[in-house]
Amino acid sequence: MQGLTYLSIYGVMAALFSSPANARQAWGWFGLMAVFVLINGFARWFAHDFDYGDTTANITQNMRANLGKKLRTMPLEVLGSYKTGDLNASLSSSVDESVMMLGMISGMFIEIVLTPAVVISGMFFIDWRMALLLMIIMPLSIPLYRRKRKSGIHEKTEIAHANSALESDIIEYIQGLPVLRTTNQTGKNANRLYRGIINVRDLQRSSIWGNIINMVMADMLILFALVVIAISGSIWVGNGTMSIAAIAALLVIVSRLMEPLSLFLAITSVLDLMNAGFARVKAVMKTPPLEVVRPQSRAQRFEIVFKNVEFTYHGQTEKALNKCTIKIPGQAMTAIVGPSGSGKTTITRLMMRYADPQSGSIMIGGTDIRQISQKELESYFAVVFQDVYLFDESIIENIRMAKSGATDEQVIQAAKAACCHEFINRLPDGYHTAVGDIGGSLSGGERQRISIARAILKDAPIVILDEPTAALDTESEVAVQKAIDTLVKDKTVIVIAHRLSTIAGADQIFVIDNGELIETGTHTSLLENHGSKYYALWQAQLNGKKWNIG
Known part of the structure; x- marks a missing residue:
């Protein structure tokens, strides 16, 4: 229609430049142009x-x-x-x-x-x-x-x-x-x-x-x-x-x-x-998800086995884990210790399928985790991190995130079990108090206990504790430790620890160094070997407690 409108200009010009000028013909062309413009307007509107x-x-x-x-x-x-x-x-x-x-x-x-x-x-x-x-x-x-x-x-x-x-x-x-x-x-x-x-x-x-x-x-x-x-x-x-x-x-x-x-x-x-x-x-x-290998399966038991696992983070050349073979028994507490960067966190990440290892296999209850759907695998784990992330929502909604269908009463029971019911009730709006950006309106110990309440509400069979008391004062640590005791009952528990005194009662301890398992045992058995890495770590922490400003 626009092209025909432009061409009609020639008709107007031809009528006006004729000798004598033909006004009637020019007005006819103007009328035709008006029709084309009108159709063009309707076409643009609907387009x-x-x-x-x-x-x-x-x-x-x-x-x-x-x-x-x-x-x-x-x-x-x-x-x-x-x-x-x-x-x-x-x-x-x-x-x-x-x-x-x-x-x-x-x-x-x-x-x-x-x-x-x-x-x-x-x-x-x-x-x-x-x-x-x-x-x-x-x-x-x-x-x-x-x-x-x-x-x-x-x-x-x-x-x-x-x-x-x-x-x-x-x-x-x-x-x-x-x-x-x-x-x-x-x-x-x-x-x-x-x-x-x-x-x-x-x-x-x-x-x-x-x-x-x-x-x-x-x-x-x-x-x-x-x-x-x-x-x-x-x-x-x-x-x-x-x-x-x-x-x-x-x-x-x-x-x-x-x-x-x-x-x-x-x-x-x-x-x-x-x-x-x-x-x-x-x-x-276009980022591909991690492939779920057929046939899909579900874990019936919750012991975790790493078999010759090798893993290197993307963009790095040094292996984070090197031929790592470990067995974490079900319904027991296993502690993982070692120097910073030794591969402790990598182990917990891989069992939750943060990424797939370059070689080796990881199994839960005898089932390769690559055969378990992501949603199913996520339901097996409750994690309490050292750095707690809370959303800028009310406390009750932050806890309810672990189980979206939970009733208010179930949330409150989880909060009581996590020893945070009392301090929540002291807040201006109780359970409906907004925690601020990243939970900034709460103390570290309070955020940690809400995180534990979230994990208690989820009631997952495997619990990962990533140094949850490392940054807390003594009073907060006692409250958080009491909440953890409730959380880990009858669970497969994996604890990443730097303070060895907190894992002295673990059923077994893995000592990791440079991505490899170098020692396994209980706290007592590992200390009996004075040449062990665990003994050296223990002595270093004892000496640290004696440090003072001279």
């Missing part, structure tokens, strides 16, 4: 129903829902390799950038392709020489478009990565601001954040210069087209082979055709932004 309807909102919602599903199945090793800012960008701005402008851009693209095609086709019936001239001039915009896209994709990808890195740095800066203030690193001395800001500025500055150059080149193309048509038309009018009406109409038509082309070339950066955003979304979506 953009995705804007005023809920299509765009549904697409973005579905993309975020699919990304959420992917995050739930993504191997934790891969998830941990992302910076927080990268995932934030993928779930928020990248989704919007991929979808929100799609309708407008696709409409403009159709317009600059289809409208000239209609005009050139109609121009053959007016003057074939001008039609051929347009066929030669219009494709000159293609190299300009390709140049713009080639440079733009690289620029926008770099800017997207820089913005993601900057977002991560900002989050880290805000979370670490109390520490930064104590070390006088809050201003330009916060070097990484400052470098990130400067990097984004430099990339944006480079992108702006590139856009200006492309816009100037697009304007030059329009002027070139108008000059060529004006000169050619003047020559043909001069020798009597073209009418003044035709050249006048053509100059108006070409100027109108070039306007959307110039605008499209100017905003191709939006395409590059969409491309970069969608690339980040695809990078997350």
